[in-house]
Amino acid sequence: MNDHAPSLQSLAAPDGTCYGCGCAHPTGLHIDSYWDADGSHVICRHSPDSGFIGWPGLVYGGLLAMLVDCHSNWTAMAWHYRNEGREPDSLPRIHCVTGQLNLSYLKPTPMGVELLLKARVEGEVGRKTRVVCEVWAGDVLTVTADCIFVRVDTEKLKLQAHAQG
Numbered sequence: 001m002n003d004h005a006p007s008l009q010s011l012a013a014p015d016g017t018c019y020g021c022g023c024a025h026p027t028g029l030h031i032d033s034y035w036d037a038d039g040s041h042v043i044c045r046h047s048p049d050s051g052f053i054g055w056p057g058l059v060y061g062g063l064l065a066m067l068v069d070c071h072s073n074w075t076a077m078a079w080h081y082r083n084e085g086r087e088p089d090s091l092p093r094i095h096c097v098t099g100q101l102n103l104s105y106l107k108p109t110p111m112g113v114e115l116l117l118k119a120r121v122e123g124e125v126g127r128k129t130r131v132v133c134e135v136w137a138g139d140v141l142t143v144t145a146d147c148i149f150v151r152v153d154t155e156k157l158k159l160q161a162h163a164q165g
Helices: 006-014 060-083 154-163
Strands: 033-035 043-047 095-105 115-121 128-137 140-152
Touching: 006 033, 006 140, 033 060, 033 140, 060 095, 060 115, 060 140, 060 154, 140 154
Parallel strands: none
Antiparallel strands: 033 043, 043 115, 095 140, 115 128, 128 140
16 A cells, blocks of 8 residues: 555545545545555555544444445455456446445454454456455454445436435
């Protein structure tokens, strides 16, 4: 990871409005995901602020789920761009949504420790792509996740969502 290089989010979706990963969300978390130097993983570092406390001294589990969801989605999209031989800022944009989000909370995640999320695609990059993700608090693995992300046309998705009811 190069802290001076633009994140995948800022390259591919500078106008993104997701609370967790949207660059343009006025009060969001603005997480940043980058290809790791190993070329196989996408990583993200995040230090939860005190507003995301769960039990005293521990990170709220819902925040961990949101971090995994956003970062793993960006991992899937990064792999799609790479699979097509394209840069993240190329058009047309690639979009994925969460199909399944399966987390295992292995150990309590302490507040006051920078978290490292490390994700990779497991298997084929396709319409449905499997991503495995780990959350590390220092040298302690606290969360693992096994997720599916689905490549979508966001305009069609929006129309489908608003047509329901």
